Amino acid sequence: MKTAVLVIDMQRGLYDDLPRPHEAAEVAQRINDLTGRARAAGVPVAFIQHENAVDLEFDSERWQLSSALEVDPGDTKIRKSTADAFLRTPLQAWLAGHAVQCVVICGYSSEFCVDTTARRAAALGYEVVLAADAHTSHDKPHATGGFIRAHHNATLSDITSFGVPIHAVASAKIVF
DSSP: EEEEEEEEEEEIIIIISSSSOTHHHHHHHHHHHHHHHHTTTTEEEEEEEEEEETBTTSSSSSHHHHTTTOOTTSEEEEEEEESSSTTTTTTTHHHHHHOEEEEEEEOIIIIIHHHHHHHHHHHHHHHEEEEEEEEEEEOSSSSSSHHHHHHHHHHHHTTOOOOOOOEEEOGOOOOO
């Protein structure tokens, strides 16, 4: 099954600023390991970057990808302006162009863009592999970033109504 890796919103203004998200350094390293293995296997990698007019203006310093990431010139970059990486973006056309049937999703933020993109991908018929330890969030008043990640791993994996599986798998166990 043809697979692609989607790295969501790992941007300086969201990820590098203090306070940093839960396990920030570890998550970035897991993403680097995952994307490195994907590239070695010929699996396409897309970095998806959120933008808005308030604090993530296109091409600004805060909009740039995190300095912790290893990005290859052959990787694709896709701009988005909502939590859904498919809405008003070329993502679905890019996936179709690569004949992708399964997406591996990682990045920031577990409860917003990672969750929304995973659900939309499944709704569109893509099998979803959520890199269970390679997505993260900031602590919130009601829950820690670690709890938020664990909650989304459990919740998304429990959804069967889309007709395609959503699996939360430790990044080191994802095979291309």
